[in-house]
Amino acid sequence: MEKEFVSLVVPPKEKTGPALWFAIQEDKVLIQQESSSATIPRAVDFAEFGLEVLRQHYLGLLDGCHCYAVEVAEEVTPPDGMMFEGLRQIYGRIDEYLFALAGRALQIIDWDRTHQFCGRCGSKTRLHATERAKECPKCGFLHFPRLAPAIIVLVRRGREMLLVKGRRFTTAMYSTLAGFVEPGETLEEAVKREVKEESGITVKDIRYFGSQPWPFPHSLMIGFTANYAGGQITLNDSENIDVGWFTAENLPSQLPGEMSIARKLIDSFLESSNSPMA
Numbered sequence: 001m002e003k004e005f006v007s008l009v010v011p012p013k014e015k016t017g018p019a020l021w022f023a024i025q026e027d028k029v030l031i032q033q034e035s036s037s038a039t040i041p042r043a044v045d046f047a048e049f050g051l052e053v054l055r056q057h058y059l060g061l062l063d064g065c066h067c068y069a070v071e072v073a074e075e076v077t078p079p080d081g082m083m084f085e086g087l088r089q090i091y092g093r094i095d096e097y098l099f100a101l102a103g104r105a106l107q108i109i110d111w112d113r114t115h116q117f118c119g120r121c122g123s124k125t126r127l128h129a130t131e132r133a134k135e136c137p138k139c140g141f142l143h144f145p146r147l148a149p150a151i152i153v154l155v156r157r158g159r160e161m162l163l164v165k166g167r168r169f170t171t172a173m174y175s176t177l178a179g180f181v182e183p184g185e186t187l188e189e190a191v192k193r194e195v196k197e198e199s200g201i202t203v204k205d206i207r208y209f210g211s212q213p214w215p216f217p218h219s220l221m222i223g224f225t226a227n228y229a230g231g232q233i234t235l236n237d238s239e240n241i242d243v244g245w246f247t248a249e250n251l252p253s254q255l256p257g258e259m260s261i262a263r264k265l266i267d268s269f270l271e272s273s274n275s276p277m278a
């Protein structure tokens with residue numbers, strides 16, 4: 001079911017009706033456990049949960065329901081039936097639109113607590129009244145939430161796709177190639193550089209596929225497809241354990257989670273490679 005979210009900064013003057021409360025404790029979010037799935041707690045006022053609030057940000061409206069991000073202290077215990085869990089732990093157990101908002105809440109809280117002082121002059125910053133920004137009252141410098149753009153690319157060679165098993169993966173999973181965009185680089189240049197660095201091959205026909213916020217801790221994944229242009233596979237073993245070509249008939253035993261853009265790229269490839277036109 002498609003939900004409409006409207007991002008806002010200025011909170012409503014009065015609290016009317018239950019709001020969604022994305023409560024953050026360090027890098028965890030408060031969830032309400034419901035048998036096999038989970039949801040985000042709702043209340044008119046966060047005070048109903050009896051947890052002290054360190055900082056609060058209004059996020060906006062989800063289908064007319066107010067959404068807030070709040071930070072609570074490290075030592076507080078969650079109310080009955082609720083628990084603090086990492087984003088990765090709730091991934092797949094919570095509705096996709098709530099997961100996206102939990103990621104947004106976590107990033108805004110983390111940005112607020114790590115930008116309490118101006119990076120230019122060292123004065124204490126304050127929240128901007130109408131924008132998602134922290135301003136320095138002394139020098140006027142504005143600090144916006146951090147976002148690190150990263151490209152992710154599925155490279156195709158006929159009925160084969162290039163997948164990689166990264167050193168940072170803790171399982172047998174293979175995924176598409178990905179990496180952060182460098183300052184001064186276009187997205188297309190980042191795609192070419194990353195593929196070359198990680199696999200030794202060159203690519204052409206770079207096409208935009210889609211994007212996905214990736215709050216670990218503050219990335220934005222920008223997805224592309226590309227075709228093989230030339231070169232031989234050479235493993236970059238500081239980053240990866242294996243890199244290779246795979247087909248629909250010889251897939252690795254483990255693929256990325258279904259909500260991830262990496263999986264959407266792979267599924268889209270498999271769909272097209274199974275069609276009679278491929």
Ligand SMILES: [Zn+2]
Pocket residue numbers: 118119120121122123136137138139140141
């Ligand atoms: Zn300053």
